[in-house]
Amino acid sequence: MSEEPEGDPEPTENISGGEAGGGPSGFEPAADPATRAEAVVDRLGERYWRKAYGGQAAFECLVRTVLSQNTSDKASQPAHDALMERYGPGGPEWADDLAASVAAATQDDLAETIASAGLYNRKSETLIRLAARVLDEYGGADAFDRFVTEESPGTVREVLLDMKGVGPKTADCVLLFSGGRGGVFPVDTHVHRIARRMGLAPADADHEAVRAALERDVPAEKCGFGHTAMIQFGREFCSARKPACTDDPDACPLADHCDQVGVYPETGDVVDPAEAPEADTTAD
Template sequence: MAEEPQENISGGDDAAAAAFGVGDAGTRAEAVVDELGELYWQKTYGGKDAFESLVRTILSQNTSDVASQPAHDALMEQYGADDYSREDGANDHDLAVALADAEQSVLAETISSAGLYNQKSEMIIGAAERICEEYGGAVGFDRFVREQAPGDVRDALLDIHGVGPKTADCVLLFAGGRDGVFPVDTHVHRIARRMGLAPAHADHETVREHLEADVPGEKCGFGHTAMIQFGREYCTARKPACLDGPEACPLYDHCDRVGVDEVTETVVDPVEAAGD
C-alpha cells in the first residue's frame, strides 16, 4: 500500500490508520474504493475541532490546498490560542468568539492567500456569530456536531450562510467522525459520473446519494479523500490517464469512461457526452 501523500487531503493529515475488508465488494462503487485502498491508504476520520473544520473548509472553497493551508495557518496564528481546550470544556479562549469579534478587513487580509477573501471573511464572521449565539461558542458547537443525529447536524450546518453540502459533510466527517458520509467535491463529482458510479447528469447531491448508498459507511470517509487524490494523480479533468492506454490507469477495468474518447483523445464533461 502506498504512503499517504504529504499534502493536506481535505483535513485527512492526522487521521488514524484503519483497515477494512477488500475483495468482497457488493457494488462497483465499493470495488472502486477497495482498489483505492490498495493504491493509497486506509484511514478513519474524526476528532478534529468542529468549528476549526468549518473554517478550514470555508477557506478551501474554490481554491486549492496550496492556497488555503497558508490562509488557515495565518488565521490560527492571528485568532487561535494554545489555551483553548475542547476536552476539558475550558473556554479561556474560544476561536468562534474571537472570530465573531474580528474586524472583517483584518480577517480578509489575514486569509488573502485563499482567494475570495472578502467573501470568505464575511462567511467566517457570520458563521462565528451564529455559532456563538446558538451554541455558546466553539465548545458547544463541537459537542453538538459529535453528539446529535447526523441529519440534524447537517440541516443546522446548511442553515449557516456560506455552508453548502460539501462543507457540511466535511465537518460531519472530519470533526464528527460519522460513518456513511461521502463529501462530494469537484474531483468526486467528475470521477463518479465519468466512471458510471452515478448518472452523467447527476448534480453533487445526487452523486453523494449514490455513493453513500453503494459504499459501506466505514469506507465512505476514506473513499472521499482517496478519490480526491486519484483525481489529482490519474483522473484529471482534461487529460485522464486512460488516454495513455489501459495500463496507465489502475481503475481502468471499473470505469465506463463517460465523456472520454480514447480514439480521438478528446474529453468532455459526462453530461455533454450523455446528451439530452
C-alpha cells in the same frame, strides 16, 4: 488586490483532512464487493492510505472547509495556519474561544490574514457571520463541537446547511472530519467528475445525486476514505482535461471498473459526462 484564486497546483498529498484526528480505518478490501463503487474504493485502498476520520474541533473544521472553497489545499492551508496563528490560542487576537475571536475580528484584518485562500472578502464575511451564529446559538466553539459529534448526523447536516455560506460539501466535511460519522461521502469537483465518468452515478447527476449514489453503494466505514482517496486519484490519474487513459489505456489503475463516459481515448477528446452523446443516465 484581486480576490481571485491563482490556480495553484495541488500538493502531492491530499491534506484536506488535516493532520489532527482520525487513524487507521481497520477495514480490509472485500473478497466479493457488493457494488462496483465498493470495488473502486477497495482498489483505491490498495494504492492510498486507508484512514478513518474524526476528532477535529468542529468550528475549526468549519473554518478550514470554508477557506478551501473554490481553491486548492496549497492555497487554503497557509490561510488556515495564518488565521490560527492570529486568532487561535496564544495569538494576539485570541479571546479564549476561536469562535469568539473570529466573531470579534474586523473584516479587513481577517481578509488580510486569509488572503492566500482567494475570495478573501467573501470568505472573511462568511467566517465572521458563522462565528457569531455559533456564539449566539451554542455559546462557543466547545459546545458547537459537542453538538456536531453527539447529535444525529441528519440534524447536524440540517443545521449546517441552514447557515449561510455552508453548502452540502462543507457540511459533509464537518460531519466527516470533525464528527467522524460513517456513511458520509463528501462530493467535491473531483468526486463529482470521477463518479459520473466511471458510471458509478448517472452522467447527469448533480453533486447531491452523486453523494446519494455513493453513500448507497459504499459501506459506511469506507465512505470517508473513499472521499479523500478519490480526490487523490483525480489529481494523479483522472484529471478533468487529460485523464491518464487518453495517453495510455493501461495507465489507469481503475480502467477495468470505468465506463469512460465522456472520455474518448481514440481521439483524445474529453467532455463532461452529462454532455456525452451516449451517456446513460442510470448508474449500476
